[in-house]
Each structure stands twice: as structure tokens, then as C-alpha cells.
Amino acid sequence: MSAPSPRPEVHRLPNGVRVVCDPIPGLQTIALSVVAGRGARSEDEARSGWSHLLEHMVFKGAGGRSAKGIVEAIEAEGGNINAATGYERTSFQVRALRHGLDLGSAVLADLVQRPTMDADDLRREKQVVAQEIAEAADTPDDLVFELAQEAAFEGQPLGRPILGTPKSIGRAAPESLGDWRAALYAPETLIVSAAGAVDAAELLRLAERDFGAMTPGLAVPAPEPAAFHGGVRTVARPLEQANVVLLLPAVSVQDPDYFALRLLAEILGGGMASRLFQEAREKRGLAYAIDAYSETYADVGVLGVFAGCAAEDVAELVRVTAGEIQGLLRPVGEAELARAKAQLKGSMFMGREGALARAEQAAGQLLLFGRLLDPEHLAAEVDRVTAEDLARLTGRLLAARQAAVAVLGPKAALKAAADADRLLFA
Template identity: 55%
Template sequence: MPGLRTLALTVAVRGGAKWEDEARSGWSHCLEHLVFKGAGDMGARDIVERIEAEGGSLNASTGYERTSFEVRALHGSLPLAMQILSDLVFRPTLDPDEIEREKDVVAQEIAEAFDTPDDHVFEMAQTQAFDGQPLGRPILGSVASLKPITRASIGDWRARLYSPDRMVVAASGAVDETELLALAERWFGDQTATPAAAPDAPRFTGGDAALTRRIEQANIVFQLPAPSARDPSYAAARLMTEILGGGMASRLFQSAREERGLAYAIDAYHEPYEDAGLLGVYAGASADRAVELARVCAAEIRALAEGGPTAEELARAKAVMNAGLWMSDESPAARAGRAAAQVLIFGAPITSGVMAERTLAQTVDDIRAAAAASLVPRRAATAVLGPKAAAPAGAAFRAALFG
């Protein structure tokens, strides 16, 4: 990216919680924590001090399908960034004492997620959507599933998860391609692959969950099946989600908040995995109006499935989505992360121009069809966390949607 003085480097692995069995639930996330406790010739403090000494920052994240390590740094810092990320994924120390300490840290993270209603309600909904499957278990795992981790077992898991045949190095910003390729060969080119068995394709099961807590507001999530990242109708589903609840002009914001005052926060989202997807709605509402809110949400989804959007709604959604795309193009971190994900999913990066063209090509009928497809299985996953009076909202959503 000409004119920039900073760069972004991402090392992304096609592996995460989706590759775990129930006994190893949370191991990928715990491993991501552990590699920062020491790698190569560096201790935990050395890792961050070396990066920050050159004005950089280091971060990582674990999802269901990918684990990513990211460095933002000044021009000229690429050699150091490549060395450190290589050490983290290939040469972590995995000290037994650090492993035991980090189990306690992750246990606190699990407790914090449980204590945060608008976090825990999404875990509840995810479990209902993919019950009994890796996608239905929390990325953090549980205290019980983390307890058996030893240096040998987590080391074996690292070799399987961070295998170079499932790894992409992506960089953007103030980067010289020749230098990048040489550094990639030096720090990533001599690793031995340890192939892992591919996980089974997920199945959307559906179901209702309710948890009563003495809090002021009900936290509510409704989910339906939606296209995967590889599905040809992906672009239509993204636009449909934007029209449904993507912003202040969306149908849900206008009908649920502006017209009826049912919720302060309400939005829709599309979660695309490689071979599955979710259309979701999240809202925070008073318990005594949760059922009414559920019926409004169902009515708006059904209206899109039966009548589709207006031409004006579709044009606005296209403008919003493409604006977000071009804005992300101005961020080195967004570009590097997006390119890495695309290579892992599709085998090659997709240009922003191609993505924008796909968005613009969608029609009113395409959007209607995408909404209708989410209703075909007649399955929904719902989660309600809050006062007891809100608990019937899940059943009310299902009844209003499917009769």
C-alpha cells in the first residue's frame, strides 16, 4: 500500500475449536494463550518487549475455524515480526508450570463469559444451533476439558493444529514482496506437516434454551440456518441480513425500536462458516415485552422471505456493504486478515472489485430467496437469558415463524 509507514502481518491457521472432540474442547484457545508464555529463546516478557521496542503490537485470536496471530508494526519491522510469529507457532516453550497457571487464567475467562449476559446468551444459542457438535461447544472449553492438558498432550495438539500445510502468511502495508517471500522461506519453509483429520460437516439442529437470572434486561438471540462462506448465495444472504437488521435504517431497528420501543439494542448478523452458516438476531429487551419482540422479529423475517425487499432497501444495503468493503481496504490489518481467510477457504485471495461486483449483481428476488431458504428446514435456535417472564420468547419466535 504505497505511502504507508506501517505494516500488518498475519499468520492464520485453518484450525480451531471445530477440530476438537469433546474431550479436547477449548484446547485450541488455551494453546493460543500458552505460546505467549515463551517461544524460541524468548520468555513471555521478551516477546512483547521486542515487538514494542520497535513500536509494534502483537495479538492473537482463536475461532471455530481459524487461529490467527497478528503484528502491527512500523516499516522495517518485518524481519522481527516474522521471526516472532514463527517462534510462537512452531517453537513454543510450553512450560508445565505455565500450563497450570494458564488453566486458571482461562477458567477465569470462562467465568467472566458466564457472568456477562450478552456474551453467554450467544454461547447458549450456538449450543442449540449445533447441539452435540464442535460448533455447538464454547470456544473457551470448560474447566473439566482443560484439566487433563499436559506438556506432551498440548505439544501434540500444537503439531496437529499449527501444521504448515494449513497455514497462510499474509502481509499488507509497507511491505516489500521480495523480502516477505525470503523471510517466509526462512522462518516457515522447513516445517514438517502433521495432517489432521477433517471435521464432519456441521448440521443445524435447532432448539430452545432459557436461563433465568435476576437482571434488569432480557438478552435474546434467535438463529436460523444460512448460507456458508462457499455457498453461491452468500452475497444475497449478507445483503438480506443488512436489510433485516444491519443498521439504523434496517427493518428490525425501525419496527422494533423506533416504532414500538421494544428494545434499545437490536441487530441481525450472518455468521458464515466453511460449510454452514447462521442468520441471527440479537436484542436486549424488558422481560415483559420479550414475547412481543419475538413476534416482531419473526414477522420481519417472514416478510422478507415472502415479499422480498424494496428496490430502495436493496440499493441502500449494497451501498453500505460496498462502503464497508472499500473502507476495510484502507486498513493494512483488515486486508491481511481478509486475504489470509480467503486463501484458507477458497485457495486464493479475492479482489475487492470482484467482491463488490458480486454484491451489485444481487436482485430483489435473490434476497427474497435467501430469506426463504432460512425457513425451509423449519428449525430455529433460540436463547433467552434474563428474568423468568422473558423465557417464552423463544417459543413465541418459533410459533410466529412456522405456525
């Protein structure tokens, strides 16, 4: 009988930095994530996009290494380095061979604490980010999501693009961006999370060496509770297809109905057996691509549907989508619910098979719940959801009588966006 896998360990340094060690037997590599529990949602409108710009800037030079020196040091150890900015967190990641943990920790510590912030680098990086903003605006299936998000959370940080605007990032100076770094990457929000071929004693020693001297950051007001407003956004483009996103207000990641929401999205449009795929694509041929998804934040969430279809089919697609959502007011059958549960648990457990996913997931759980959730607990929460729970949650989502709809494409497709409210809330 094989020995049980070691359980993840959580430690807290005196300055508030939390450390997670998740050994995975049999691996010869490590994944190290340094995650700050703040992101674009912490920005006011004047600093929109600064968190993402800062993520770019720290790679231009830190701790005495140049931009080239940073990547060369990691790649010389057989590793790679990356980062990502979200609404509620910012993450820096290193994947490396097992002996690369020491260097990875030192480099990531330099990025979050000792970036160079050279004025010429900042000027060039603003141009790079401006190009990234332009690229997103030129990509229909990126822009349509931004339009829907803006409609859902108008005038709030969640309604602004993570990239910001050329005007808002243009306001950043090395000094002001440095102050934002001190606030965003404060030790009380920071988690050092490692998975793979890691040893708890070594990781804790490195965390104390590299992050233990950090001092409290500048105060940042907690984001105000988000409020889903809804509305319609349309953009005419001379495209072959129309891109459509529909959002309904949903529950937060900490809500008791969180797993019911995940299952609702799975049944509605999570795979090839889902209701929307079968009805809109297979039976009616209305869309080549159609899926449903849930997006959850600390205090709010959305249930979303995305589709790409011909302009003349948008009105019928919206009608079919509204009908399938309303159909979930009736309890689903046992076989359909069991299939959705199997799919959701499969995706959750498959996601845990990668070391980086494990490290990131552990950091996310600590930020949201203050503790780690073991896979057996998560599976039990999924299994606990009933068909009646899904019907009740659907009623809860529709009760607000609010939707955000975005359509991007030929002019003939745009007028159908206004029909969503009438069809959903009839």
C-alpha cells in the same frame, strides 16, 4: 494520472506454506499475520478449548524468549502483537514500523513452532482461562450467544464454546498440548500474510527462512459437516433486561447465496434504517439494542438476531421479529435494496483500509477459496443480487422449519422463547 496500486502476490513454499504480500502505497507500517486454517472446530469434545489454551500458552515463552521478552522485543520496534482463535482458524498478528517485519516474522515463527510449554506456566494459564470462562458466563450478552450456538449445533464442535470448559482444558498436559500444536499449526494449513510497507522479495525471503523448514503436522480428521438442529435454551438471571438471540440455518461462505445472505441481514437489522431497528426500536420502543447479522463457516451458516429488552416485552419482540423475517418473503423495494448494497460495499471497502484487516482478509480468502478475490469482483457479486434472490433465500431459510432461540434474563421473559417456532413457521 496516478500509477495503479500494486496487486497482492501469492507464493507457496515447497512445504505448503502460502505467502501473501499486499503492498499499500504511502504507509510507514506493516501488518503481518500468520494464520492456521484450523481452530476450535477441529477439536473433539475431550480437547474442547485446547486451541484457545494453546494460543495463550505460546505467549508464555518461545524461541528462547520469555513471556516478557516476546512483547518487549516487538514493542521496542514500535509494534504490538496479538492473537485470536476462532472455530475454523487461529491467527497471530504483529503491527510494526516498516523495519519491524524481520523481527515480527522471527517472533511469530517461534510462537507457532518453538513454544516452551512449561508445566508451571500451563498450570497458571489454565487458571487464567478458567477465569475467562467464568467471565463469559457472568456476561449476559456473551452467554446468550453461546446458548444459541449450542442450541443450533448441539453435540458438535460448532456448538461448543471456543474457550472450552474447566474440565476439558484441565486434561491438557505439556506433551499433549505440544502434539496438538503440531497438528493445529501444520505447514499445509499455514498462511503468512503481510500488508502495508512490505516488499515481496523481502517477505518471501523471511518466510523461507522462518517457515520453510516446517515439516508436515500430525494428521487431524477434517471436521464432519455441521448440521443445524435448533431448539430453545433459557437461563433465569435477576437482570434488568432480557437478552434474546434467534438463529435460523443459513448458507455457507462458499454458497452462491452468500452475498444475498449478507444483504438479507443488512436489510433485516444491519443499521438504523433497517426493518427491525425501525419497527422494534423506533416505532414500538421494544428494545434499545437490536440488530441482525450473518455468520458463515465453510459448510454452513446462520442468520441471527440479537436484542436486549424488558422482560415484559420479549413476547412482543419475538412476534415482531418473526413478522419482519416473514416479510422478507416478498421482494424488497429498489431503494431499500440499493441502500443495503451501498452499506455492505461500504463496510467491505472501509474494512480494507487497514493493513491488518487486509492481511487477515487475504489469509481468509486463501483458506476458503484457494485464491484472492479483488474488491471489484466482490462489489460485482453484491450488485448482482436481486430482490427476487432475497425473497427466494428467505424461503430457503424458513423451509427447514428450524430455529435456535436463547433467552437469558428474568423468569418472566423465558416463556416467550417457545413461541418463536410457532410465529416463524405459521
